[in-house]
Amino acid sequence: MIIGNGVAGTSAAEVLRKGDPDARIVLIGDEPHPLYNRVALPKVLKGVTAPERTIIKSVQWHLDNRVELHLTTLVTGIDTARRVVTTDSGETFGYDALLVATGGTPNTVKVPGSDGTRGIYPFQTLEDTKTILDRVRQSKGAVTTGGSFIAYELTEGFRHHGVATTWVIRGTRFLHRILDEDGGRYVDHLARAVGVETIYEDSIGGVTATTDGELRSVVTSKGREIECDLLGAGLGLKMRVECLAGTPVKVNRGIVTNEYLETNVPGVYAAGDVAEFFDTSINAYNQMGTWNSAGSHGKVAAANMLGNRTEFREVPYYTSTMFDSQMAAIGIMPESVPDMEAVTRLNMDRGIYRRLFFIDGRLAGAALIGDIRVRRELMDTIRSQRQVSNAERENLLSV
Numbered sequence: 323m324i325i326g327n328g329v330a331g332t333s334a335a336e337v338l339r340k341g342d343p344d345a346r347i348v349l350i351g352d353e354p355h356p357l358y359n360r361v362a363l364p365k366v367l368k369g370v371t372a373p374e375r376t377i378i379k380s381v382q383w384h385l386d387n388r389v390e391l392h393l394t395t396l397v398t399g400i401d402t403a404r405r406v407v408t409t410d411s412g413e414t415f416g417y418d419a420l421l422v423a424t425g426g427t428p429n430t431v432k433v434p435g436s437d438g439t440r441g442i443y444p445f446q447t448l449e450d451t452k453t454i455l456d457r458v459r460q461s462k463g464a465v466t467t468g469g470s471f472i473a474y475e476l477t478e479g480f481r482h483h484g485v486a487t488t489w490v491i492r493g494t495r496f497l498h499r500i501l502d503e504d505g506g507r508y509v510d511h512l513a514r515a516v517g518v519e520t521i522y523e524d525s526i527g528g529v530t531a532t533t534d535g536e537l538r539s540v541v542t543s544k545g546r547e548i549e550c551d552l553l554g555a556g557l558g559l560k561m562r563v564e565c566l567a568g569t570p571v572k573v574n575r576g577i578v579t580n581e582y583l584e585t586n587v588p589g590v591y592a593a594g595d596v597a598e599f600f601d602t603s604i605n606a607y608n609q610m611g612t613w614n615s616a617g618s619h620g621k622v623a624a625a626n627m628l629g630n631r632t633e634f635r636e637v638p639y640y641t642s643t644m645f646d647s648q649m650a651a652i653g654i655m656p657e658s659v660p661d662m663e664a665v666t667r668l669n670m671d672r673g674i675y676r677r678l679f680f681i682d683g684r685l686a687g688a689a690l691i692g693d694i695r696v697r698r699e700l701m702d703t704i705r706s707q708r709q710v711s712n713a714e715r716e717n718l719l720s721v
Contacts, residue, residue, distance in 0.1 A: 323421070324348065324349045324423060325423065326594065328360070330623075332356075332620070333621050333624070334624035346390070347388065349384070349389050349390065350409065354449070357378045360613060366452075367451050368482045369483070376448060392409070395409050402570060402589075405418070422590070423623075424561075424562035426560055426562055427562055429444075431526055439536070440536050442529070443457070445556065458483050459483065461550075461552040462485065463487075463551060464552040465526075465554075466487065467492075467525065467555050468492075469491040469492065470497070478643065480554065485552070488518070491522050494506065496509045500677070505668070512644055512647055513645060515645065521546070526541075540553060561577075563577060569587070571586065582633060584626060594616040595609065595611050599634060601634075601654075603635065606659065608658045615638040648691070650689070651689050652687055659681060662681055662686060666719075672693075675690065678715065678718060684708065684709060685704050685718075688700045
């Protein structure tokens with residue numbers, strides 16, 4: 323039994339079928355689509371990729387591989403003692419092993435005037451993307467809020483369509499836990515170069531609407547009013563753990579697992595964004611929100627559901643455009659280990675920024691803007707878990 327048909331859940335189903343040709347596999351998802359590529363959604367938002375081209379696994383693939391796919395279905399209860407899952411249609415499924423790969427729900431804009439006002443959107447699903455795309459093609463002014471990658475993707479998407487866009491960030495810079503002041507200054511430079519207005523150390527304090535309920539403006543917490551008919555929010559996620567309510571499965575921010583992605587309840591596993599797993603590379607609990615790590619989670623969890631003892635060890639990475647440049651985030655970030663040593667180089671003339679993170683002399687992570695071709699060398703160094711000399715640091719930082 324798998325709850326969640328994103329890349330973690332569907333990757334698990336694929337490994338389970340290969341590992342056990344006779345097993346019954348049930349895959350439940352609350353969206354109307356089988357697995358699609360969430361990484362491609364920013365291109366859909368820009369209008370350069372058709373929505374249907376994001377689909378990775380067709381309904382026919384599930385039929386051919388005897389994976390029972392239940393779409394637009396919500397799990398409403400889990401009985402871990404009886405090993406039974408109940409859905410919103412009243413249907414029940416017994417299981418021998420259960421994988422919860424439910425991800426998270428975007429935090430919404432909750433300010434005076436927002437309830438019932440049309441034109442305010444999160445950005446997570448294919449349906450979100452199609453709805454926003456229809457709106458942005460008719461928009462004259464947009465505001466985005468948040469210092470996350472999602473907020474950036476919305477900002478870039480709106481500006482790509484020629485919409486006057488203002489980006490409001492509560493912190494002092496974009497990705498303030500990852501980038502230092504130099505990195506924030508460079509991202510600001512890239513944003514302004516394409517015509518994005520940036521506002522820092524402020525947030526959305528309220529919105530106003532027309533008489534028929536359409537967004538008319540946002541008012542920041544510091545009292546600035548910005549006319550707009552579109553507001554995009556990249557304010558982080560709340561982990562979807564509601565289906566485990568009343569069970570003995572341990573939950574903190576996410577679902578707590580060991581290094582094998584198994585929870586404290588035998589036979590129950592977690593994978594993807596929702597898994598708060600023990601990361602042996604840092605000897606601490608960690609959560610990863612990248613596409614590649616979610617897929618790897620699903621494969622490792624499935625191997626262990628089949629009876630193996632496979633430890634999750636992966637160097638996560640995320641690459642993205644950064645307006646007219648590009649960016650990569652690799653490995654462990656200060657969000658997981660706040661006291662990591664960090665060293666930075668910025669060459670504004672060449673448009674290159676590098677920030678490396680170390681734990682006990684070992685390279686653990688990196689943030690890159692501009693020329694990101696060094697990412698493979700950095701990933702190999704992270705995997706090696708070896709001490710990095712001062713000379714090698716300088717070489718890796720060379721811009």
